[in-house]
Amino acid sequence: MTWLLPRILAGVMAMLIGGLAGLVIGRSDAPTLGVMIGGACAVAAIAVFDTLRGYRLINWLRGSQEGQAPRDAGFWGELGYRIERLLRLHEQSIARERMRLSQFLSAMEASPNGVMLLDAGDQIEWCNSLAADHFGLDPQRDKRQRVTNLVRAPAFVAYLQSGEFDEPVHMPDPRGKGTLSVQARRYGDDMKLVLSQDITERERSDSMRRDFVANVSHEIRTPLTVLTGFIETMVNLPLTEVERKRVLVLMTQQAQRMGTLVSDLLTLAQLEGSPRPTSDRWVALKPLLAQVESEAKVLSAGRHTLVVPQNLESQLAGAQNELLSAITNLVNNAVRYTPEGGRIEVTWKVLSDGAGELAVTDTGPGIAREHLPRLTERFYRVDGSRSRDTGGTGLGLSIVKHVAQRHGGELDIRSEVGKGSTFRLVFPAARVRVGSGAVADANVAVAVR
Numbered sequence: 001m002t003w004l005l006p007r008i009l010a011g012v013m014a015m016l017i018g019g020l021a022g023l024v025i026g027r028s029d030a031p032t033l034g035v036m037i038g039g040a041c042a043v044a045a046i047a048v049f050d051t052l053r054g055y056r057l058i059n060w061l062r063g064s065q066e067g068q069a070p071r072d073a074g075f076w077g078e079l080g081y082r083i084e085r086l087l088r089l090h091e092q093s094i095a096r097e098r099m100r101l102s103q104f105l106s107a108m109e110a111s112p113n114g115v116m117l118l119d120a121g122d123q124i125e126w127c128n129s130l131a132a133d134h135f136g137l138d139p140q141r142d143k144r145q146r147v148t149n150l151v152r153a154p155a156f157v158a159y160l161q162s163g164e165f166d167e168p169v170h171m172p173d174p175r176g177k178g179t180l181s182v183q184a185r186r187y188g189d190d191m192k193l194v195l196s197q198d199i200t201e202r203e204r205s206d207s208m209r210r211d212f213v214a215n216v217s218h219e220i221r222t223p224l225t226v227l228t229g230f231i232e233t234m235v236n237l238p239l240t241e242v243e244r245k246r247v248l249v250l251m252t253q254q255a256q257r258m259g260t261l262v263s264d265l266l267t268l269a270q271l272e273g274s275p276r277p278t279s280d281r282w283v284a285l286k287p288l289l290a291q292v293e294s295e296a297k298v299l300s301a302g303r304h305t306l307v308v309p310q311n312l313e314s315q316l317a318g319a320q321n322e323l324l325s326a327i328t329n330l331v332n333n334a335v336r337y338t339p340e341g342g343r344i345e346v347t348w349k350v351l352s353d354g355a356g357e358l359a360v361t362d363t364g365p366g367i368a369r370e371h372l373p374r375l376t377e378r379f380y381r382v383d384g385s386r387s388r389d390t391g392g393t394g395l396g397l398s399i400v401k402h403v404a405q406r407h408g409g410e411l412d413i414r415s416e417v418g419k420g421s422t423f424r425l426v427f428p429a430a431r432v433r434v435g436s437g438a439v440a441d442a443n444v445a446v447a448v449r
């Protein structure tokens, strides 16, 4: 208020000087009139001066208020300065709010869920790109559009109209790709926050889990039913010694079948639940294949020609028990499905890029093309009764595929009906080591019968 006293003094001085000038210049017979006119002129001059300064300030306020307010001295100067300061503070707080809003929107944008904000009339206020993707919207073009005009899935429309948002609703993905879970929440003045989540994968794995449990139950129940039947027979019927032995053999087979199934299930669970095998444990192929070969010979019982490479020097990095289980599964399958007199050959080669390929080829019945993509599914069998008759669980190839993947490799199946099949396990170069004596490791194989 430094301007207040000088301003009053200036006003009084101007009136005195004006009055004095009026007295000197004015008529001598009416000195009071001269003083009054002089004083009035001085006040008018101050008013004009003030008006000009006020006009400059208003002009600045009417404009974009860029730069400084007019820097006049006194009352107008302080008024201009204070208004300018308030404006700048206001601008700063708006900028801060804008930044906060943009950070908030970036956080919503980064959300793993689709997020959509609707006003009281269900018009889209904002949506993140995931929600736009889920509902097939354009975040810019569809702003202020009524969402139910754009997303017409009956389940979604009914959900929004019902106003009951305690539970999420499931609706078909408008892109036709799967299923969305949508949950709405009310906020503010009857506005709605709509969260969406793509649950296609979850539904798929739920249904796979259900199928798996159903399959396991079925697989266990079948031998169990047979066993129960035999037990009843033994309890209720007077069997001869020969019959009793025969029933016991059949019972053992069923019990073994259940045992194999449980052991395959445990292997699968272990493969899924344990960390990937490290690549610093080297497994020599020679003893591994020797073990596979001796098991296969027992299974074949001389019915097939079995060719297995000998004297290999190569090594594979990984888990010995898993590699053994994968190769044994492939060779045993070949033995089980190839009719008597057929040939089964195991080969190993190091490819030009350093990758290692272990192949099991048989001259069995082959597999029709339409079955090939599904062979590694759990419990998938081309011929169910054949598989069960030969002690199969339907889990073998799915174990092999898991093992290959856990070792960074893959399982490739080629087959022709009537001619035979080749199952190739390809391991990446980083997991293959060719030993010193591996003179090309070129299938020094011997045939055994």
Ligand code: ADP
Binding pocket: 333, 334, 337, 338, 362, 364, 365, 366, 367, 375, 376, 380, 381, 382, 383, 387, 388, 391, 392, 393, 394, 395, 396, 397, 398, 421
């Ligand atoms: P299974 O225990 O039934 O053999 P797998 O997962 O090992 O289960 O194999 C799946 C299916 O693939 C088998 O049921 C069989 O029909 C087919 N299959 C596997 N290996 C061979 C093979 N060498 N020759 C012909 N069919 C095969």
